Structures are given as C-alpha cells and as structure tokens.
Amino acid sequence: MAATLAVVLVGIGDPQLGTDELVTWDVAGRGTGRITALVRNVDAVHAAYYLLMHGWTAVFGDSHLALRTPSAIAMSGAAACVALIGARLFGRRAGLCGGLLFALIPAVSRFGQEARGYALVVLAATLATYLLLRALDRPRSGWRWTGYALCVAVVGLLHLVALTVVLGHVALLVFRFVRRERGGLWGFGLAVAAGAACVLPVVVLGRAQASRQLFWLPAPGVWGLVEIWPQVFASALCAGAVITLAALAWKEAREGLVLCLAVALLPPLVLWAASHGAVSYFRFQYVLFTVPAWAVAAGAGLAAATRGSRTAPASRTAPAPRTSRMSLPLRASWLPVAVGLAVLALLVLPDQRRMRGAFEHDVPHAADYAGAARTIEKYHRPGDAVVYVRGAPWMLDQGVRYYLRRDLPLREVFLAATAAENNELYPTHCGRPEACLRDESRIWVVVPGNVPDSLDAVPVQQARALRAKYTAYGAEHLSGLTVTLLQRKP
Template identity: 55%
Template sequence: MAILTPPAPRTGDGAAPEAWRSDPSPAVGLWGWPAGATLALAMYRISEPLLGRDELTSWDMSGRSFGQVLATVRHVDAVLAPYYLLLHAWTSVFGDSALALRMPSAMAMAGAAACVALVGRRLFGHRAGLTGGLLFALIPGVSRFAHEARPYGLVMLAVTLSALLLLRALDRPGSPWRWSGYTLGLVAVGLFHLLALTALIGHLALVLLRARRERRAWWGFGCAVLACVGCMVPIVLLGRAQTTRQIWWITEPGGWELIDIWSQLFYTGLCAGTVMLLAMVACQQRRDAVVFCAVWAVVPVLVLWGISHGHISYFYFRYMLFVLPAIVILAGAGLAASARSRPAIASVLAALALITAFDQKTLREPLAHYGAGGPDFAAAARTIEKDYVPGDAIVYNRVQEEALSLGVSYYLPRDLKMRDVFLAESPVRRDDLAATECPQPARCLRGEKRIWLVVSGNVADPLFGLPPTQADALWAHYTPYRAERPSGLTVSLLVRTK
C-alpha cells in the first residue's frame, strides 16, 4: 500500500521552505549543554576580579532609588537607564556583592549560548547548532563580559534572541503573536544598547532572502522595526545630547583599528583567528544562511567604523560584542561540516579550550579589569580598615581618578564611616555621577586628628597630584605619618600637628 505524502508548501502561501523548517521541540541537550558550559565557565572565580571603573558606576547607580536613577539619567548615562533600573531591582533582592552584581551578566551569557545553538540549528542543522553553542562558551571574551556588571551580556542575549524570534516569525509570517515577540526582542536590544540595533541590517538581509515575495513578512518586519524605533526615540534624544560628555575619550578609528577589533572582541588573537577560519569554511554551506550571519557579523562593524569619522566616535570594541554570536554560528557550521565525526569535533573543541586556557586564567586575576598596574582598591581598603580609629576622615584625589572614592568605599566595611573632607556635594545629591568639592578647602577642615589620603599611582609625595589649594590646606595642619602603596595607589595617614 502506497504511503501518501503531502505536497511541499509553496513559498507564496507564507510557509517556510523545507530547508528552513525546524522541529518545534528541539532536544534539551542542544541548548542545555552550551548554556550549562557557558554558565559554568562564567561562575568559575566570578568574584575574583576587582570591580572595574564602569562596574563601580553600576554599583553606585544600583544603590540609588528608582526616582534617583531617573533623575540622574536626565543628565548622564540615559542609554543605560534600563540596565541601571534592572540592577537596582536585582540588588535590592540579592545584595551588592561582586557575585550578585555580575550574576545577571553571567546568566545572560548562558542564555545567549542557548540562543546561538538554536539559531545555528535552524540555519545549518542540529550538529552545527550544538557545535556553535559550545564554541561560544569557550571564547575568552564571553567569560570576560560574563564577569562584567554592565549590560554587554544582556545585549548579546537580546540580539541572539531577536534573531531566533525573527526566524520563528518568518516560519509563520501571518502570525501576529510571533511578530509581537520579535518586536519585544528588538525593543530589548535597543533598551540595553542602541548601537546593537545595527544588527537589524542582518535581519533585513534575512527577510530579503527568506521572504522576498511574502507581503505578510514585510508587513510584520516593517511594523516591528517602526514600533522599536518609536520606543527608542526618548532614549536616542537624551543619549545624543550626552554623547560629548560620556564617550568623548573614544578616538577616531583608522584602518588598523578595523583589523584589530576582531582580536579585541575575542580577547585573544589566536582564538579569533581559529574561530574566523572555521567561519570561512562555512561559506560553502547554504547561501542564504551564510549571508545572514555574515551581514550580521561584519556590516555593523563597518557602519560604526564609518560613522565614527564625524564629531563623535562610537568605535569601541565593547560596543560591538553583539556580532560575536554571528561569527560563532558560522564557525559552528564550518566545524560541523569539516569534522564529520563527533570525536573530531570534540578534539577541535578541546584544542580550542587548551589554547585559550591561559587567557581564561588571566581574565580571573584580581586586576583583570584594569590591566597591569591597575588600582587595587581592595588592598587600599584593607590598609585603612586595619588601622582605622573612630573619628578618622578621608580625602580622595578626584582630579586624578573619579573612581577612587567609589572603589575604596565599595571594599570598606559598610559600617566604617569617614567624613569625606573636601566633598561639597555628593553625586547622589547632584543627580549625577560626579561630585563637587569645596571651593575653599581650608574652610572644610574640622580639626580631625587623622585623615586618610588616597591618590593614584605609587608616589613618594603622598600629596602628589592634589589641587594646590587642597595640598596647602593639608600641609598647614597635617604631616604624613605612614604610607602604603598597593598596586596603582598610595594610601597615606596624615596626623594633625597644629
């Protein structure tokens, strides 16, 4: 008896071509292994690196009230407002330890690994998806930003999830629910990082290749993009007005920066070269899938490089981390195609783990978020705590390093209170990230018997770099008693003589 099979669906009917179809219920192992591996690597010594300068800002903002966060972002960091509000809610439940501050990033990276596997499966098949997800877990840059209390991990999750939701929507272009889900994915991308919306160029390429003649797909895609843009308008207007203050330090990129960006994204040139070589092998795979991933991976970098030759530069590698999943999806397809057996794939993954082991270790050292000679705020705090006497005050050289007060304060016990001698108005009171200091420092002294002084660098003169008026006020009444010099800092105890 003959077995009847239904005719293949026609593209004009809005059904997905057979090569793009996917089992609606993939095995848990497909996304579970990459997510688990990424989370395991992310959790390994996650609290070891000291909080970086930007992370200290995240900690500061997370401790402010909902209203204070909204008031602050009217002046600075408007583009990070959604992240700060999320972190405020998170820390109000789980506390502000380094582990708690970084856990959202670690979990987001694990979610991004799962999405990489699922997108890779839809584009290139089950084995390619699983391989890509495991490759993603091994990249040192993934672990590095899983250890960062900033929105980069959430951006990577939002970008890969939006790609997955677009593929699902294109399977059923007539489903408003699927397009609604895709719209929410795009909004999440923009909320966590506006520049990541350049990934839409890859989405446009996918719609062109996948549903060129399908009107419902174009209507759904167009409405999703318009809705996303509409939601982003307030953030764009506020953020644009703040760019000269926030990213003035990013230099205009040259030709070399366009090449070097790839090793920065992976955090190691050897890993970058290996993964990108595997991605090139995938060029022999399905053309439309390759074009989608290639456009997603390369074009946003070129666009940001191009627009960074105006009055503001946006070309900073952290802002382009969202292209990593596209490269890894291609690399997973390339490895699955070239190494046709599971032992061969496992051998390549093991070799990649081996060649990145040193980089993974380096990223977990105490000063990993600063580099050699960075400020050891924890050691400075221990120095003060060891010899602290009730009534002690403190002075920070904010001219050298605005993060000094945040860094030392974070690692000091919360019940150890010292008056900040030259602080006139705190950042919280100003609804800002920067403080203001006494215009006449001599009048701000209140006869404290002992003052701790923290300045940047290992210097012989403990008052080195202080504004002259502050240095004169201290020299007039105090003399250095002792000093310690942890990495990148000088911590001195001044005692009153007059």
C-alpha cells in the same frame, strides 16, 4: 547553557570591580527617582540596565557574585540562542557545535563576569535574531512579530548602538526578496518601526549626551577594522580560530551564511564609518553582540569539517552491543568535534586565566581598591577622616568605599555633595577647602599612582590646606594607588 554558565562562574569573584562596575554599584544603590534624574544628565543609554540592577541588588545584595550574576545568566541564555539559531540554519549538529564554541570564547567569560549591560545586550540581540527566524516561518503570525518587536525595543533600551544588529536582519530580508521569498516584509517593517518607537526617548537623550560620554574615543583608522577583532574575542588566537572555522562553512546553507556574516560584519563597518563625524562610536564592547553570529558560523564550519569522520559500519553478523544507547559509529562521529573543542579550549586557556586576573576589569589603572581598604581598616582609629583624589575615569572614592566595611565611619573631608545628590556620576567639593577641615587628628589620603608625596597629587588648594595643619605619618604604595596617613601637627 550549562557549559557556558559553568565556564563563566569559574573565578567570577576573583577580579576586583572595574570603573564601569563601580558606576553600576553606585547608581544601582540609588532610589529610582535619583536614577531617573541621573539619566537626564548622563548615561541615558544605560538607564534600563541601572533600573534592572537597582531591583536586583535590592533582593540579592551587592557582592561580587550578586552584581555579576545577571551577566553570567545572560551569557548562558545567549549560548542557548546560538545553539537554536545554528540548529535552524545549519542542522542540530552545527547548533550544538556553535553553542559549545561560544562557551569557550574568552570574551564570553570576560563580559559574563562584569557588572555591566554588555552581556544582556548580547542575549537580547541574539534572541532577536532567533525570534526573527521564527517569525519568518509564519509571517502572518502577529504574535511572533510582536515578540520580535519587543526584543528589538529591549536591545535599544539596553544599548542604542546594538540596534545595528537590525542591519543584519535587513540583509536577510533582502536575500529572501531576491530569491522571491517575500513573505514577512510588512511584518518586519512594522515590528522594527514599533521597536524603534519604544526607544525614541533614549535616542533623543543619548544623542545629546554622546559627545560628553564618548569625547575620549578617537576616530578609527583603516587598520581599526582589523585590530578590533582580537579585542572583540578577548584573544587574537581565538579570533583567528573562530573566523577560520566560520570560513569552513562556505558551502553550507546560503541563507544562514548571509545572516551570520551580515550580523557579524555590518555593525562594525557602519560604526566605523559613523565614527568619522563629531563623535566616535567605534569601541569593541559596543559590537560584542556580533560574537554569537561568529559562533553560529564557526559551529557550522566545525560540523561540516567533521561530518564525514565516521568509523566503518558494524558487521551485520555481529550483534550490536547493548551497553550504550549510542551506537559506536555515532559516538565516533562526535570524536573529531570533541577533539576540535578540546584543542580550542587548550589554546585559549591562557586568555581565560588572564580574564580572571585581579585587575583585569580595571585595565590600564590596575588600582588595588581592596588593598587600600584593608590598609585603612587595619590602622583605623575612631574619628579618622579621608580624602579621595579622583577624576574621570578614576573611581578611587567608590572603589575604596565598596571594599571598606559599611560600618566604618570615615568623613570625606572636602566633600560638598555626593554624586547621588548631584544627580551625576561625580561629587562636588568644597570651594574653600580650609573651611571644610574640622578637628580630625588623622586623615587618610588616597591618590592614583605611586608618588613619593601624596599631597603632590592632591588639588593645589586642598593640598595647601592639608600641609598647613597636617604632616605625613606613613604611606603604603599599592598597585595603581597610594594610601597615606596624615597626622595633625602639634
């Protein structure tokens, strides 16, 4: 936990907020009634996360660190679950190796530093796996099955697609059934049914909203089953190393391997098959919860590969040194593990640095919202207004507003109703733009991309109204966007 939290907190405030994070900030700042009204129209699958972040930001604020800390804590908790699962399935050494490997995976840093619910999904899905193992230890314990059922419900409330983790759990129960270990079947069935029943309203709303939210995702080809893994790990090199280490565990406990491989492979396969219908669900963020299963298996592989690496036992005639509570043979036995972890850390270091790039959370737009806010603040005069040109998936208005000083008055010229007032993610604009202009002497125009004339990127009717009364005074081209100042014609 400490290692993962330390790695994730390094540079957590460096990347600017991405599109999804800006949505989190915007929705979390609304009242609970507004959030409830929003999820009836869109984003029902994120309702639980929005409500959680609403309470969190009310207490801790909305800085980069405040918005992203829940994800950092969640990834740290997931690391603990990885170590506990590994210890139960393959031994304490394997558990520790798996937990430390998990901390080094670049995707853990990437989504542990994002103000979105994916890290919480990773924690909930991994905790559900751990609670399942505990329940199978005492299959007659109603409390243990209740804990598992609640965790399954949390997984579904955070993200419906993550419920596919239960397929891996089913595979474990089938494996035990074949081996005539039939305890827990009824408890498992009742727990899954109870957990699924808790998320039924989200299932109904989510299915109705799926085509609107995921229309842009294409149906995956066969090669997508291979291409997804470098994306899941946020590093092709790390994906290869972790999968190779997992392969080294092939001689370890069969039950543990079945569980790890089922949780790691079945959800992507099922989502790939389901994505050839009306809606595609095949997106690497949606199967991020499989990373802990890979880490557990890789930890077992690393432990197995280094288990025989020990120095010769100390001579019986020579007194044992008393300078350390750890004997030299035991200390030496961990040396190959430390070397392996150090090598992996060096291999993924370039990817870890990339995860902390200024625009890594806004790929491919790389919009410099903070730079736009600095430009407006530097040259701002009382009475200035602003025009934001936006459209899915751009969040120029929210992005610039986040980085602007909260006490800077800027009327949005063509705004008819805010996204919050619409119970939507997007605002609405004036039907007659010329009627929305007042007597502002200067108007800032923020548009996506670097264009010679910003008004060319403005909707036609709005541009016509602006050209009639204003002329460009100056422009600044930043990464991913252009900021132009218009001055009223004499």
